[in-house]
Amino acid sequence: MKKTLLLTALAAVFSIGVANADEKLVIAATPVPHAEILELIKPELKKQGVDLEIKVFNDYVQPNVQVFEKRLDGSYFETKPYLDGFNKGKNANLVTVIGVHVEPFGGYSSKYKSLKDLPDGATVAIPNEGSNAGRALLLLQKAGLLTLKNPTDALATTKDIATNPKNLKFKELESAMLARAYNQVDLDMINTNYALEAKLNPKKDALILEGADSPYVNFLVARPDNANSDAMQKLAKALTSQQVKDFIAKKYDGAVLPAF
Known part of the structure; x- marks a missing residue:
């Protein structure tokens, strides 16, 4: 009986630990402004149970390749036309999650x-x-x-x-x-x-x-299997928060424009 009660107690403790564990998201981004914006919202996501890890890249190809291969969860650096071209060229099926900002070319x-x-x-x-x-x-x-x-x-x-x-x-x-x-x-x-x-x-x-009317919005991108996950949606909401809008306006002084 004592052994059974002990095992039950340990199982309960384990289940509480699992329930309280943060869900990890690993997102690819180019250094400016994408990684900077992601760094801004890390603390807020942590409060919501999402452990955001940012992988910084200096090219436009490897981030999507690694997301498609499930080595990363998502990417934040690209426009829809670029994503369409990548999907066509690599026979991939990555999808947009939410538009965040415009970088006038x-x-x-x-x-x-x-x-x-x-x-x-x-x-x-x-x-x-x-x-x-x-x-x-x-x-x-x-x-x-x-x-x-x-x-x-x-x-x-x-x-x-x-x-x-x-x-x-x-x-x-x-x-x-x-x-x-x-x-x-x-x-x-x-x-x-x-x-x-x-x-x-x-x-x-x-x-x-380009003006503020540029159609080249930068998107958070993921796979069809994780685009609607709870963690990814929390990230999408954080990326389009008033906090991010204010940060973009102050930090980039018109060089980057919110798309929301």
Whole structure:
């Protein structure tokens, strides 16, 4: 009888311990602003029983690969067009959980103060990934520097350029490498997270910049099997809280804009 009571008591203690254990979420993020925003909400998630671990990446491919392979729970760094391109290229099925913010994409130059000053034959660095390349080309089209065969093609490449009156030359690089080319090209089309890491201020330094109406919202992304889990939904709610909105406004001063 004593042995039975002891086992019952131990089982009860064990079950209470399991019930009180935090649920762990491991999320991939690029350093700025994604990892910074996740660090902000870690304490609040801890109070809600979610132990958030942040894995920082400096590229756009490995985070999704590791989420798809179930080595990580989710990622926070990308736009819907990029995710669509990744899913198609990797035969994956990752899904968006919630949109958090917009990082207006911009064009920067260490040599010229205005787009009008760009010389004939100027070298322009753009991302080499499908959706980011298209995003850069659409912005250049908006600035009147070129036209595309399909003016709304989010996945356009340099092969889709219809007119190029300034005879711009294009240097295609991985997004993470673009900021390093800042002093080597005439115009550098850089994702805002990498521009911020390079100490560039999009509002002050960009010669051309997407507006707040940009459709390129950055999403929290997961798999179909865990997107609706309790922990992931708590993370989604925390990412779209007033605390995050206030942090974005104060920390990034317009370089990052809330999407909620």
